[in-house]
Amino acid sequence: MVDSVVDVLVVGAGPYGLSVAAHLKGRGVQTRIIGVPMRFWQENMPEGMFLKSEPFASSLGSPRPGGGFDDYTSGWRAGRPIPLGTFLAYGRWFADRLVPETEPDRVTAVERSGTGYTVTLSTGETVAARAVVMAVGVGGFAHVPDEFAGLPAELASHPVAHRDLGRFAGQDVAVVGAGQSALETAALLAESGAYPCVLARTTRLAWNAVPDASLSLVRGPRSGLGRGWRTWLWSERPSTVRFLPERTRRRIVRTTMPPAGAWWLRERLADVPVRLGQHVTEVAAHAGRVVIQTRDHEGQVSRVEADHAITATGYVCDLDRVGVLSPEIRRTVHTRHGYPVLDAGFQSSLPGLYFAGLTAALSFGPVMRFVHGSDFAAARIATHIARTNPSRPMPRVPAQARP
Ligand SMILES: Cc1cc2nc3c(=O)[nH]c(=O)nc-3n(C[C@H](O)[C@H](O)[C@H](O)COP(=O)(O)OP(=O)(O)OC[C@H]3O[C@@H](n4cnc5c(N)ncnc54)[C@H](O)[C@@H]3O)c2cc1C
Structure with a gap:
């Protein structure tokens, strides 16, 4: 009943x-x-x-x-x-x-x-x-990479856990990721008195361009997901996506709007250290801090120590x-x-x-x-x-x- x-x-x-x-x-x-x-x-x-x-x-x-x-x-x-x-x-x-x-x-x-x-x-x-x-x-x-999954909440978290980043004031915070969430989290941390450091796998940060409403046949129309003919289709005619093979749909979901920062964020990150090309290989807790070991594309190993790690990994x-x-x-x-x-x-x-x-x-x-x-x-x-x-x-x- x-x-x-x-x-x-x-x-x-x-x-x-x-x-x-x-x-x-x-x-x-x-x-x-x-x-x-x-x-x-x-x-x-x-x-x-x-x-x-x-x-x-x-x-x-x-x-x-x-x-x-x-x-x-x-x-x-x-x-x-x-x-x-x-x-x-x-x-x-x-x-x-x-x-x-x-x-x-x-x-x-x-x-x-x-x-x-x-x-x-x-x-x-x-x-x-x-x-x-x-x-x-x-x-x-919320996705947390395996390397961070075993750490206690005081040492590692996902951005979803934070309304107020001011609680990190005065602390070293490693921010993992290269998308808008990672970059904006780092900017807000710095503006709240914390000492963030961005760790990203990519070798170059991507930035979205300042929006431009002008018509351009070459660059394609503007849409909710950005510029371009194909982007317009996925954005404004989502019913067409269902008819594509599954592999193509997966690729579109993964690659449309790849990790990038908004144009207005760039200046705010000017003083934040960003370490690019870093693959996280090992993470451990040591003396109340988090120790992150990374390897770059040439095999060079580095260590970053922080009071806390935020995994902005989507x-x-x-x-x-x-x-x-x-x-x-x-x-x-x-x-x-x-x-x-x-x-x-x-x-x-x-x-x-x-x-x-x-x-x-x-x-x-x-x-x-x-x-x-x-x-x-x-x-x-x-x-x-x-x-x-x-x-x-x-x-x-x-x-x-x-x-
Ligand atoms: C940091 C961040 C920034 C973003 N910025 C943008 C942006 O600029 N533009 C944009 O288009 N999108 C943005 N997004 C994506 C955004 O999350 C989605 O576009 C939007 O929230 C989707 O709406 P939704 O209703 O599916 O999900 P949500 O907004 O997550 O809403 C789902 C709701 O369901 C509730 N809920 C879950 N389980 C239950 C339950 N069992 N009982 C009752 N309620 C429940 C949750 O509490 C939640 O409030 C952003 C996402 C993040 C994380």
Whole structure:
């Protein structure tokens, strides 16, 4: 027996969950959305951060005009970086206007039952849902290289663990990585009074160019993922990605928007030591510090000692890490390389179980890693659910158990 019944339950209230719920509501589908709006952006991104995405690529998916970033800020020009706080406020504004019924709880379990799913909430309530949309975001997929995995949290962490980098003031911090997260973490650490040192495998840091809205046939059109004809296709027509061979899709996800710093970050790193061409070979704790041994391309071995190491080494989708899905679901749902295999409507091999955001990247390409993909994903999911999950009888709820 369950406590309540709903057509669709959306797990997570980040950009994707909010967009999906808004589109489902727009289609008149009875929906519940569980999660604190924009929680990951509030709790797991560093204070002082700026978005790398341009304003035109930073809108949540709205079923009607009026829900875009530009509607919230009005006239934020391209090339002006968006502060984290502004984007957070926009996300909450979107939630208040389009999905005010978002429930600030957690989903603790999703199990299959009959023709649908039983979802357990942190309040103890059990809900029967015909369809479940998993929009759990990137936080659970933080990737830590094996060499660092055994270290205690005082010595090594992933950027996801830090809202306030000021706690490292006065300390030596090794930042591993060469992407925006590594470079911005290093800049924010230096500005907070810490002594960061960047360690990167690459032999040259890459920097994104200052955005330029001019038309150029040679360089190709501008899109949410950057310049170029192919980039435009992956960004603006993600449905085409699904028709490509799996190997090509994997390559596109890996290589579109490779690690690079935003143009506005470069100057801020001028005084931060950066050691390039360094492969981490061994990591150990010694006398309360972390000792990192590296080898360069010529085989030269070096050691870096720090009070703490931050591994800004990204996020890797692995459905096995989505602990709220029952072991039976994780065992039976079709996956490839850790991603669920999705149909044209973002539905997995288990009818009624949908995935949005990073987990959809192997099917729909790199734009699913960014806010820009949320409108496409949400519209597709809502259309698919409205079409393929017409009201069917659901398990009966005993009157005394209704909340
Ligand atoms: C440092 C950093 C900077 C970034 N900058 C940009 C940028 O500039 N532009 C851009 O487009 N993208 C950026 N991204 C990528 C960004 O994370 C995604 O674009 C965006 O957050 C995807 O939205 P989402 O809803 O899938 O995920 P999230 O924003 O992670 O939201 C998922 C939500 O689900 C919640 N949740 C998870 N499990 C449960 C559960 N069991 N019950 C209830 N709630 C749950 C989480 O708490 C979270 O709030 C950045 C990522 C990082 C880490």
